Amino acid sequence: MLKRSITIILLIITQISIAQNTRKCNTTFLVNQSITEDSRNLIAMEEIANKNNKWVDENRNKEKTVITVPIAVHIVHKNTHSNIGSGTNISNAQIEDAIRILNEDFSKTNPEFPNPPRNTFSNLAADVQIQFCLAATDENGNPTTGVTRTSTTKSTFDPDTEANDMKRNNTGGKDGWDPEEYLNIWVCNLAVSPSGGMTLGYSYLPGSVAWQMWKDGLVVDFQFFGTVGAASGGGNDGSTTTHEIGHYLGLMHTFCESADNNGNPICCDNDDNNWGGYVDDTPASKDIYWGSVNASTNNNTCNDLSYSNSFNTNVLDMDENFMAYSSDVWMFTHDQSAVMNGTMNGYRNSLKNSPASVNCSGAVGIDNVLDNNQIRIYPNPTKGKILIQNLTNFQSENIVVRNILGEIILTNQNTNSLLSLDLSLFENGVYFIEISTANGKRIEKIILTK
Ligand SMILES: [Zn+2]
Incomplete structure (x- = not known):
């Protein structure tokens, strides 16, 4: 019995240390860094957020049509992984799997629906009506699969100190395509940070790199892009890309990222502010919940009656939201959908009207142009x-x-x-x-x- 107690205590200690070290997504850290580097980024971000909020107010309840976003997937792989499908040089099947999951999540056709593991917030779950298709023409109008493959000598990219090295040819990565016309997604091996934490991905909030647009887009670790091939290991529900695009389209995390003077987590409604897009229909919540969500999950870390949101009772934490850190998530809310559609009709309007042709078949086409890497x-x-x-x-x-x-x-x-x-x-x-x-x-x- 004593032995069992010790085991349980050890398990709890391990979980706490993981919680402290793991930064599943590096977006908040990097957005703050880009603002520190160039204060004009903060001004751009706030202007964009204000315009976005205005659009959301005016268009929230209007009928909308599906918006198509052309994506370019840049595989930056270790030079020893020269064969497609080996190690960091992930297979086309894995890319296709990642895009399938992404489109299911944004259209509320993910397998959790229509009967999610718990239905606490089912009435708030939204079909975002944004779809992501591989670009079929490149910046010069030439045919492309929308997938590039670049060999690098770097084994890993440190998400703190080399967070954008994969985005430049001259730092061991691949230059992105025009961010006004394409959503660039870099897939590479993100390093385990010196503190022992694992970053699965990150992106930049709209405007947060307005003065360094080459950084715009998202980065996803090759083991968390899709769920097959190199991403078939445990603990991956394939939603990292969905979460990062949430940021890219203006959403903040649903959990409070602030602490008191002693470093203890506090309650706040993290996404109900200027940066967060005034998302009213996600409850306030304190700290990060890392576990899975099922019918008996009943976290309720903050009293919702203390916050100006759309809840008139004290509801549970929305751990199933794509912008939470739970190990299985399945929904965006109506307000989050409104913010993302606002971004597509505002700051990222040029992406909505991109001249690029797209391939929405879900299959990576056959490359008919050999590039310098081949x-x-x-x-x-x-x-x-x-x-x-x-x-x-x-x-x-x-x-x-x-x-x-x-x-x-x-x-x-x-x-x-x-x-x-x-x-x-x-x-x-x-x-x-x-x-x-x-x-x-x-x-x-x-x-x-x-
Ligand atoms: Zn995040």
């Missing part, structure tokens, strides 16, 4: 010798060289990782090297100057 062609300009380096081990490549008139002057079939072509017998000028593989095609303009 095949390297050099030097260019050349004195005659051209090297073609196959970086991802295609089975074979058909290589055709054409002159400026489109006439074929040379062909080759390569099964090696490195091929040398000799153009030194041809006249100086412009040539086109066309490389075709099972994975796609690439045409490169080459200048010959002997």
Whole structure:
């Protein structure tokens, strides 16, 4: 009996230490950091929030149509994971799974409905009517799968000190696409923080990087993007992406993130303020609930009658909200939906009206353009010798060289990782090297100057 008590005590201690160390989502920390770095971000954020609140007031009860958001998924993977589906270079099936979950969550068609594990707040659950589709055209109007894959030497990215390194080519990541036209989602390996906590993802609130727009978008750890492949480990309900897009569209956490002078959690209605979008239909709650939610979950940490929200009785905490930290969550509320739709019609209006074509089939298409991460062609300009380096081990490549008139002057079939072509017998000028593989095609303009 004594032994059992000790075990229970140890379990409780472990849970408390996890609660203290784990920052499931790094958004609040990073938004505060971006405001400290450039105070203009705070001004932008507040202006946007005020406009948004006005839109919400005027349009809350109006009929709305489904808004489509083009997304670009940037897989930043360890260079040793060169094969798609290995380690951090997650499979297309995992990307498709993540997008499926996201669209279910935003349309209230997730498996928890119509009969959620508890129905305490069922009448407040909203169909947000925003859908996310892979971009089918890139910034230059060229066809794309909406998925990029970038090899990096970095094993992990520290979410505190390297929080945006995956967003730049020159810091071991991948430049995002125009954030006015695409929602950029970077998927990479986020480091376990020095304090031992695990960050699953983060994003920026609207305007919080208005003066550093290249940071805009979200980052999700590769083990928490979707629920299959690298994300099939335990403790992952696949909702991290949903939660981060909630922030990206203007929502705060539903739990109070403030403490008293002694560092003890206090009660507040965290998302019922300027930054939070005045979300009235999520109750005030104190501290973070990490557990699962079921019919018998009955946390009630704050007295709702002390807060100006839409509740006229003291209700339970809404632990099933996507913006909570519970281990299983399933709903956004009507007010949260109004805030997100306000953002799409306000600050992120250019995304709603993006010129990008989209692929809403839910399937990642076939890439027909090979990029520099797959095949390297050099030097260019050349004195005659051209090297073609196959970086991802295609089975074979058909290589055709054409002159400026489109006439074929040379062909080759390569099964090696490195091929040398000799153009030194041809006249100086412009040539086109066309490389075709099972994975796609690439045409490169080459200048010959002997
Ligand atoms: Zn969060």
